[in-house]
Every structure is written in structure tokens, then in C-alpha cells.
Amino acid sequence: MRTVQLAPDLKISALGLGCMGMSEFYGAGDDAESIGVIHRALELGLNFLDTADMYGCGRNEELVGRAIRDRRHQVVLATKFGNVRGPNGEFLGVNGHPQYVREACEASLRRLGVEVIDLYYQHRVDPAVPIEDTVGAMAELVSEGKVRYLGMSEAAPATLRRACAVHPIVALQTEYSLWTRDPEDGVLDACRDLDILFIAYSPLGRGFLTGRFQSNADFGEGDYRQNHPRFAGDNFAANQRLAAAVREFARQKGCTPAQVALAWVLAQGDDIVPIPGTKRLRYLEENLAALEIELTGKECRQLEQAFPAGAAVGERYAPQAMKAIDR
Numbered sequence: 001m002r003t004v005q006l007a008p009d010l011k012i013s014a015l016g017l018g019c020m021g022m023s024e025f026y027g028a029g030d031d032a033e034s035i036g037v038i039h040r041a042l043e044l045g046l047n048f049l050d051t052a053d054m055y056g057c058g059r060n061e062e063l064v065g066r067a068i069r070d071r072r073h074q075v076v077l078a079t080k081f082g083n084v085r086g087p088n089g090e091f092l093g094v095n096g097h098p099q100y101v102r103e104a105c106e107a108s109l110r111r112l113g114v115e116v117i118d119l120y121y122q123h124r125v126d127p128a129v130p131i132e133d134t135v136g137a138m139a140e141l142v143s144e145g146k147v148r149y150l151g152m153s154e155a156a157p158a159t160l161r162r163a164c165a166v167h168p169i170v171a172l173q174t175e176y177s178l179w180t181r182d183p184e185d186g187v188l189d190a191c192r193d194l195d196i197l198f199i200a201y202s203p204l205g206r207g208f209l210t211g212r213f214q215s216n217a218d219f220g221e222g223d224y225r226q227n228h229p230r231f232a233g234d235n236f237a238a239n240q241r242l243a244a245a246v247r248e249f250a251r252q253k254g255c256t257p258a259q260v261a262l263a264w265v266l267a268q269g270d271d272i273v274p275i276p277g278t279k280r281l282r283y284l285e286e287n288l289a290a291l292e293i294e295l296t297g298k299e300c301r302q303l304e305q306a307f308p309a310g311a312a313v314g315e316r317y318a319p320q321a322m323k324a325i326d327r
Contacts, residue, residue, distance in 0.1 A: 001045030002291060004273055006197055007149050007170050010118065012076045014266070015291055016048035017041050017284070018201060018277030019064055023056030026207075026279075027220035031063055034279045038067040042074045044288055050173075050201070050275045052080035052123055053108050057089055061111035069113055078171075079108050080123035080153060094324060096126030098137035105141050121151040121173060124324045131155075131162050139167035151199070154325040157190035164194050174325075176200035176272070178209060178264055179230075179242065180316060181309035182326070192271065200265050203274035205312075206231075208239065209261040211247045229314035238313040245306035255293055258283070260303070262290035267300050 002014035020026075022034035038049065051064045061079060068075045081104035084092040095104075108117065120141065122134060141147040151171035152163060163169050172191050176183050180202065191198045204210055206225055212218065216226055216236060225231045230239055243257070250257045258276075265274045276287045295303075315322055 001047075004197065004270065006076065006119070010076060010149070012048040012273065013046045014273060015046060015262070015288060016050055016078075016199070016273055016275035017046055018275040019049060019051045019060055020055045021277045022279045023060035023063055025055075025224045026277075027223040029279050031066075033281075034063060035067040037279060037281055037284050038064065039071075040281055041284055041288075042071060044285075046288065047074055048076045048078065048273070048275070050078045050199075050277075051112075052083070052121075053104055053111070054080075054083040054085050054123065057085045058107070058111050061108055065111060065113040072114060076118045077112065077114065078119035078121065078151070079112065079117055080121040080173075081105065081108065082123035082126065094124045094126045096122060096129040096131075096134035098133055101134060101137035102141070105146055109146060116146060116148060118148045119151050119171060120147040120149070121153045121171070122155075123153050125152070125155050125159055125327050127327060131159050132166050135163045135166040135169075142167070154327075156326045157186050159327065160187075160190050160194065160196070164196075169194070169196055171197045171199050173199040173201055173275075175202045175316060176265060176268075176274075177203045177205045178246065178261055178303065178307045179205045179239070179312040182316075184309065187326075188269075188272075198269075198272045200272055200274040202277075203265045204258055204261050204276050205243075209243060209246055210256070210258040211243060211250075214240070227318070229318060230312060230316070232314065235314035242307050242311055246303070249299075249303055249306070253293070253299075255289075256286055258286055259290040259293050260295075262287060263293040263295050264300060264303055266290065267295045 003011040006012045022029045051060045084095050086092050138150050149170045153173040174183050219226050246257045250260045278284050
């Protein structure tokens with residue numbers, strides 16, 4: 001397994017595992033199967049697990065905690081706070097107040113069943129709270145030994161720089177794939193200037209780039225992609241034409257579309273770590289095999305010409321969620 005330096009004393013696998021879909025958003029899951037996927041990932045050398053307190057309203061952290069209880073030493077564990085959910089799962093907004101930071105961390109530690117979180121992200125920036133106050137509270141958790149390192153998610157470059165002035169930020173997590181190239185407009189440069197590792201979530205375009213979805217009917221009950229802008233109505237058909245280019249490239253390369261999509265993200269720099277999510281063993285192993293696929297500069301340009309930046313039709317999220325990114 002290739003590794004990447006997250007911090008001076010901490011390395012992570014060059015590919016991580018996003019655990020969100022095991023508990024919510026992508027249809028029904030099976031906890032036993034999901035735990036089996038996590039265990040197999042660790043057996044294969046993948047050590048970087050990503051969760052958040054909002055996924056399944058805490059259930060995902062509990063699931064990950066059960067999976068790693070007897071193998072904590074094998075795991076670099078990342079979780080997040082800041083997106084607040086109500087008792088019925090409703091989204092209540094973003095909270096970056098110092099007291100909430102502490103309360104959220106204590107709750108995550110209990111659900112995960114661990115004494116320390118390796119990487120603690122602010123999931124979304126709270127515009128009502130100075131970033132210095134939020135990161136200051138996060139830094140106190142480091143001082144107390146409850147958190148090892150700090151990260152941010154979907155933060156704008158200027159916010160990231162202000163955060164780093166308070167305490168080192170080792171990772172920024174933002175959506176990045178062939179059909180979401182937004183980080184190329186300043187975020188990646190800021191990470192490189194500040195020596196921050198870039199963690200790419202949804203590197204498979206929420207599964208769209210795998211070629212498995214031909215219509216909305218392919219999504220199961222409870223799958224939020226049915227209402228996602230890029231999967232809706234005419235947008236779905238327009239984006240299918242883009243995904244077809246990835247499928248054709250994969251056919252010529254002799255691999256799967258998912259492996260092409262991941263190989264492209266990996267080819268953008270050794271300081272970028274994709275964290276594709278899956279709850280299926282066969283997709284885990286397919287994704288990990290992407291580490292063995294090398295794309296030449298010419299091949300990357302070929303993909304980018306077929307799937308240029310900004311070509312995806314539809315926003316990344318619904319309007320309300322779009323307000324919470326890049327701020």
C-alpha cells in the first residue's frame with residue numbers, strides 16, 4: 001500500500017474509505033456487511049477511515065467504532081463536527097461555537113469508543129462565528145489529548161489561511177473528481193502553499209462516474225441522489241454523455257470506469273488522497289486496484305478534453321447546501 005504523510009509522525013494510505021453511505025443517504029445498508037468491508041480494507045493495507053457525527057445522526061460513528069474496537073492501532077480515524085441534525089434527522093444548520101465544538105467532540109469520542117480522534121474536521125464553516133474562535137476551541141482539544149490533528153472541509157482559501165494562523169491545519173476535505181473540478185480555482189493552490197494535504201471526497205461523482213446508473217430508476221428507496229441536481233431530469237441525460245466518455249476510455253485502458261476516475265484524481269498530485277465510499281466488498285477491492293493504474297500526461301489530457309472542467313450539468317448540491325461550501 002502506498003502511503004502519504006498526513007503529519008510528521010502519521011502516514012495514511014494513498015486511498016481512504018468514506019463510510020458515510022454505510023449508514024445513510026445511499027439507500028439501505030447492512031451493518032454486518034459494512035463492518036466486513038472495513039475489516040477487509042484494513043487487511044489490504046488501507047488505514048484511513050472517514051466518518052462524521054451527522055452521518056446517520058451518529059449511527060455511522062457507532063458503526064465505525066464497533067468495526068475498529070479490536071484493531072484501533074491499525075486505523076487513522078477521521079471524523080467531523082459542525083453540521084447539526086435534529087431528533088428526526090432534520091438539518092438544523094452549522095454550528096462553530098466553541099462550546100459546541102467541545103460538546104460535539106465528547107459525543108463523537110463516546111460513539112466511536114476511542115480515547116482520541118486522529119483527525120478532527122470542521123465539516124462546514126459557520127459564518128456566524130469567527131474561524132479563529134472555532135479553531136481555537138479545536139486547538140484546546142489537541143492540547144487535552146482528545147484530538148491529534150485538525151482539518152477543515154469545504155473552506156475557502158482565505159478562511160483556511162486564517163485558520164492556519166491559529167493552529168496548524170493538516171488536511172482540507174473538499175469534493176473533487178472529473179465532474180467537480182472546483183478546487184482547481186484556488187483551493188488546491190492554497191493547500192500547497194500551506195503544506196496541507198488535500199482529501200478528495202466523492203471522487204467517483206457519488207457513483208455516477210462508475211457507469212452503474214443509467215436512469216433514476218437505478219436508485220433504491222431512500223437514496224438521496226434521486227433529488228440531487230446532477231441526477232435530476234434533463235441533467236441526468238446530459239451528464240450521461242460525459243460519463244460515457246469515461247466508460248469508453250476505461251474500455252480502451254482495460255479497466256473499470258471507477259478505476260479510471262480514481263486514477264485521474266490520484267494523478268493530480270501525491271498530495272491528494274481520494275476517499276471513495278462503499279459498503280460493498282467488490283467495490284472496495286475494485287477501488288483499491290486503481291492504485292495500480294498509471295495514467296500518462298497524455299491520457300489525463302485526453303480525459304480532460306472529453307470531460308472538461310465545468311462540463312457537468314447541475315449544481316453540486318441543492319441551493320441551501322450550496323450556501324455552506326467554499327466559505
